[in-house]
């Protein structure tokens with residue numbers, strides 16, 4: 001495959017868009033006295049109503065112990081049903097976690113800086129990825145979010161062709177499905193073909209690379225690929241362990257879960273939420289529920305900001321040292337036939353501390369379908385969601401506007417059209 005631009009106009013148009021006042025300064029070097037209007041939300045009063053409740057904390061060591069009656073399993077079940085969120089502590093990480101956390105802010109800044117440097121000749125691609133996130137969320141979130149999609153383990157070492165096939169299916173299909181938001185971007189995408197990834201030796205994470213741009217090694221690869229690869233692998237282990245425990249708690253067949261997630265999609269989003277002179281006017285990330293199966297968030301520099309909706313109030317997630325936040329996504333709500341809840345959450349910014357987070361998303365593979373687990377369906381508990389192919393699910397999801405949890409409601413059995 002060859003990369004080429006054949007559509008000068010759409011390129012110029014896109015460039016003018018992404019280079020406009022859309023992006024908050026990447027590393028907060030520039031200080032604003034007030035927030036640029038593009039970021040100001042129409043409903044700032046809704047930021048109020050913060051609760052003092054705390055989300056459940058699950059001890060992984062206890063959860064994985066062999067006790068026949070395990071109170072931690074009960075806690076997990078309760079957390080998934082009532083909160084859709086919990087923190088996990090005492091999970092043993094060998095390398096990546098320590099490496100990411102110990103260097104914290106400076107390391108994170110480094111990855112953004114090197115990524116920017118790497119894409120110098122083609123800022124458009126990096127900004128394009130950021131733009132995707134921004135457009136989906138309409139009013140700009142006051143955050144820079146950098147998305148990477150990592151290949152599932154079963155594809156590792158299978159060679160570049162397989163990786164490209166996966167990538168094209170996984171991401172390009174999604175981007176094509178944004179007609180109303182992304183006409184320009186789709187034009188742009190159609191006008192290029194992805195030649196290769198900068199990851200020929202590196203089998204975990206996809207990065208775009210355009211022809212004749214940055215020959216030689218990417219600095220990002222040198223400083224960070226290994227860490228992110230390892231991190232992704234370790235998080236996959238954690239995700240599978242958590243999902244297995246959920247099946248136990250639900251009385252669900254293990255196979256109904258593993259067939260969806262074992263070889264599923266995994267992506268990772270690094271988020272940088274800058275200091276803000278008027279935090280009450282903006283949103284780091286607008287209220288949403290995650291469209292994926294399971295999300296695991298690391299609050300890298302342990303700064304508060306994530307809040308989840310419970311009984312109409314926003315509950316702040318207080319970062320615990322060495323802990324991860326795990327949340328149920330829409331797909332898991334569907335798979336568990338509504339027993340586990342995918343809950344709305346948002347990210348606020350603050351006056352004094354920048355915030356760094358890494359969210360890792362786990363979803364079933366695209367070439368299959370999903371719906372309520374057969375082992376959870378009985379005549380007394382009929383399926384409340386429809387089965388759907390993953391491709392149709394992502395197309396339908398991305399063709400809608402992001403609006404709290406409205407999408408999952410459209411998946412309920414009594415609603416025929418969406």
Ligand SMILES: O=C(O)CCC(=O)C(=O)O
Pocket residue numbers: 269271285290297306345346347357358359
């Ligand atoms: O930054 C965070 O803490 C959460 C991010 C999040 O909700 C998401 O990426 O879906």
Ligand SMILES: [Fe+2]
Pocket residue numbers: 288289290295345
């Ligand atoms: Fe989220």
